[in-house]
Each structure stands twice: as structure tokens, then as C-alpha cells.
Amino acid sequence: MHPSKLFLLSVSLFFSIPAFAQQVAVIRFPELQKRLAQPTDTTYVVNFWATWCAPCVKELPYFEQLRAANANKKVKVLLVSMDYASQVDKKVNPFVKQRGLKSEVLLLNEPDPNSWMDKFDAKWSGALPFTLIVNNKTKQRTTFEQELSQAELTAALQKFPQ
Amino acid sequence: MKKLLPYFTLCFALLLSSFIARPTTDGYKVGDKATDFKLKNIDGKMVSLADNKAAKGYIVVFTCNTCPFAKAYESRIVDLNTKYASKGYPVVAINPNDPAVSPGDSYTDMQKKKYAFPYLVDESQQVAKTYGATRTPHLYVLTRQGNDFVVSYIGAIDDNSEDATLVKTKYVENAMTEILAGKPAITNSTKAIGCTIKWKRA
Numbered sequence: 001m002h003p004s005k006l007f008l009l010s011v012s013l014f015f016s017i018p019a020f021a022q023q024v025a026v027i028r029f030p031e032l033q034k035r036l037a038q039p040t041d042t043t044y045v046v047n048f049w050a051t052w053c054a055p056c057v058k059e060l061p062y063f064e065q066l067r068a069a070n071a072n073k074k075v076k077v078l079l080v081s082m083d084y085a086s087q088v089d090k091k092v093n094p095f096v097k098q099r100g101l102k103s104e105v106l107l108l109n110e111p112d113p114n115s116w117m118d119k120f121d122a123k124w125s126g127a128l129p130f131t132l133i134v135n136n137k138t139k140q141r142t143t144f145e146q147e148l149s150q151a152e153l154t155a156a157l158q159k160f161p162q
Numbered sequence: 163m164k165k166l167l168p169y170f171t172l173c174f175a176l177l178l179s180s181f182i183a184r185p186t187t188d189g190y191k192v193g194d195k196a197t198d199f200k201l202k203n204i205d206g207k208m209v210s211l212a213d214n215k216a217a218k219g220y221i222v223v224f225t226c227n228t229c230p231f232a233k234a235y236e237s238r239i240v241d242l243n244t245k246y247a248s249k250g251y252p253v254v255a256i257n258p259n260d261p262a263v264s265p266g267d268s269y270t271d272m273q274k275k276k277y278a279f280p281y282l283v284d285e286s287q288q289v290a291k292t293y294g295a296t297r298t299p300h301l302y303v304l305t306r307q308g309n310d311f312v313v314s315y316i317g318a319i320d321d322n323s324e325d326a327t328l329v330k331t332k333y334v335e336n337a338m339t340e341i342l343a344g345k346p347a348i349t350n351s352t353k354a355i356g357c358t359i360k361w362k363r364a
Binding site: 050052053054055082084086111112113114115117118124125126127128129145146147 | 230264296297300318321322323324328330331333352353354355356357358359
């Protein structure tokens, strides 16, 4: 294919993505807890982020690539937005649409971290981004309270069954 | 050899990423003695905890110009100083962000703030690391014991960052009421969502 045609194709593909944009589900903590407590052999990669968090936004493509690279494997990427629930239509949905995020995006509506954060992970001080990789069948669990590079994320997942 | 190239690339990337400076200690816990510091205020003068002989303690808050949570809490931090400076616990604000990573946090940008309390620049980020601060805002209440300052509360300001009118529990104020009564804070450690401190990249 001629390079210019390829370019046009990629441009049209890029603009076609928003047509399939998902609507972000707003959930409370017990729902998230229940979801992650299922006795499944699927490895969950859960990234806590926010539209206002620059390092989070920077690493989101790595999670998208991880999802794409493991699409046929037992790997599930969950992007949990910590934006305010009042911002779901104003900020989060437009952001998800604009970036064409394909991973499942949830918004955790819990204003007070002290009501749930210790139950989720006692070591998490509350800084974003925060990433959890968990497999309930093998009882493996790894957390990162830091921004991850693509290599770090890939290396972390490789220690889990896929 | 060609097959090994992606492997080497990965190793190299991992090696590079390990050079990003991150705090190596866990930082202070309640009951720990806080070491004094000497940091530059936005008026150009150096500030230490020992300078204010009248202080019974301090409300030290790691905050910044740029983080939406720090902005949401800015007026509440000002209120804390108004309420507790007269009771012997003034606010000391410290900005630990590397302006190279977070351009709105430069010394010049910090100087646009007009606070009744010091707003210090932690240029080496050593104070934030020593305290174990991870995010902005991240608050520490220190109480004087002789010439030392002991960490008495670590954590959040209250339970609702978005809307001050919806706050149900004022964590710091509750702790301060107990501390001012000479008692240890019942809830002495709380969590808050915040922006990760913008550490320098080596």
C-alpha cells in the first residue's frame, strides 16, 4: 500500500474509534471488592487513575497495549477512575471517548478513602497512579504506588499466569 | 543475536527506570521524632522548626500549586493556620515537586502565593523523603517535647476533598482538639487521594 493511503487509513481508523466509545460505570467500593474477589483464574490488572493526574494519563497507553497484547489470554485490564462522580459526564466520558480507551473503565465513587482504602490495600497511602495485579487462583498479588514504564508493567505481568 | 535484541532492549529499559529517584525509606510514623530542616521560604529567608520558640508544634503540609487536590484544599489549609496559629500550632507548607516535571511549581510560581504562613521549597526533596510524604496534600502534625518535635498525626485534612460543605469528619481538627487537650489523637493516621509527588528523575 502507498504510504499516503496507509496514512489516510490510519487517520480514518483513528476517528472511527470514538463511535464505539464505552460509557463509564460509576460504582461503590463493595461492588469493586466483589468483582475482584471472584474465584477466577483470570489475572486482573487494576489501574487507579484520574483525568487530572498527569503521570496516570501518561501510562494509560501502556495498559491499553497490555490489554491488546493479551486479548486472547486470561488477562483483564480494569481502569478505575478516581475522578469525582460529579465529573463523569463532564470529564471522564469525554476523555475515554477522545482517547478511544478499549479497556473497561469504572469510576469509583467513594469520597473518603478512609472508608475503603485499608480494606483494599493497607500499604497504599493514596497517591495516584496505583496499580494492582492479582490472580485469585494462584493467590498472587502485586501492587505499585508509582508510575510504571511499559517495560516495568510487562515484566510485572509476566510473573502471573496468563 | 537478533532474537536477543528485544531482551536487551527490555533490560536496558528496566535499568533506566530503576534510576528514577524514589523514596527509599518508609518515612515517619506517629510517635517518631521529626528532624528539623532548613528550607527557603518564598520571601527568600530560610525557615527551620527551631526558629519559632513560641510554637507548641506545627501543622506541616506538603502541598503544591498544581495538584487539583492541593488546590481544592488550599483555602482549608489557610483556615487551619487561622484557627491553630493562635493556639501555638502554625501551618508550615512545603512544596516538594520538581519544577522540571511540574512546571507550575517553580519558585517564581510559588512566589505568587500570599500566605500568612511559610511556603517553603524542598529543592532536594530530602525533607519529603525523610517524612515519607507521597502525595500532595500530605499533612503532619508535630508537637513540641522540649527541643524536639514529635509526629502526632499523619494524613488527610477531612473526608471530602471535592466539597468542603459535604465534609462529615474533620480528621485534622479532631486530632488537634485532642492534641491541644494534651491527649494523643485517637485517629492519628488517615489516608487521602492525592497527586503523587513529582520526584526528580536522575
